[in-house]
Amino acid sequence: MDKEIEIKFLLGDPIGYRQRLIKQAAELVDKRVFELNLRFDTAGKTLTQSGQVLRLRKDRRARITYKRDGHLENDVLVRTELETEVADFEVMRRVLEALGYEVFTVYEKYRETFTLDGVTVSIDEMPYGAFTELEGPSASQIHDVAKKLGLRWEKGIPSSYIVMFEQLKERLGLKMSDLSFEAFEGIAVSPEDFGVETAD
Incomplete structure (x- = not known):
């Protein structure tokens, strides 16, 4: 089965970070695009409770994704x-x-x-902040690219955007169910609200 090996970092200066990518001769493989993701579960949330993910995504194309067995290996998140x-x-x-x-x-x-x-390097503009996600064939390759890009490895976030969303809602007392730009309009979110620091 296919493996997903990744880590995320919170960015303080996404424009400067993008310039670093260009300077390092990173290849642009997909221009900035809006992405819509739907997370599915049963009425009793049995997938979530057992650590499984069923997602339907639409950007320039549509994809269905299934994930399970999430665990940490060498500071990165590894999942089937x-x-x-x-x-x-x-x-x-x-x-x-x-x-x-x-x-x-x-x-x-x-x-x-x-x-x-x-290593696939994404710059993600989320409703609650800017992040970079590094995904590759091994933790060591991801670590090497993070170092090349000047990211502080110890500030890495081996988690999903949905898990961060749930943690943020709990800390700030937010009630929305969707992680959308409209839902976060007018809500200021700081790194402290995540319990993390910027890595760039």
Whole structure:
């Protein structure tokens, strides 16, 4: 089965970080694009409770993704990941709903994607801040690229955006269910609210 090996970092200066990527001759593989993600689960949240993820994503294409067995290895998040492209986002959504799954969270982001030394480097604009995600074939390769980009490894976040969202809601007493730009309009979020520091 396919493995996802990744780590995220909170950015204080995403523009400066992007310039560093260009300076290091990173290859732009996907221009900035809006991304819509639907997280599915059963009514009793059995997938979430057992550490499984079922996601339908739409950007320039549509993909369905299944993840499980999330654990830490050498400071990075490692999960089994199965993903395939689907022809029609709305039809796939209806199929999942017909099977008894329902959307429990919608989350949005803008993403720009590069590759550097075999590692996929994304710059993600989330409703609650700017992040970079490094995903690669091994923790050591990811570590080397992070070092090359001047990221402080000890500030890495081996977690998902949804987990961060849930932690943020708990800390700030937020009640929204969707991680959308509209839901966060007018809400100021600081690194302290995440319990993390910027890494750049």
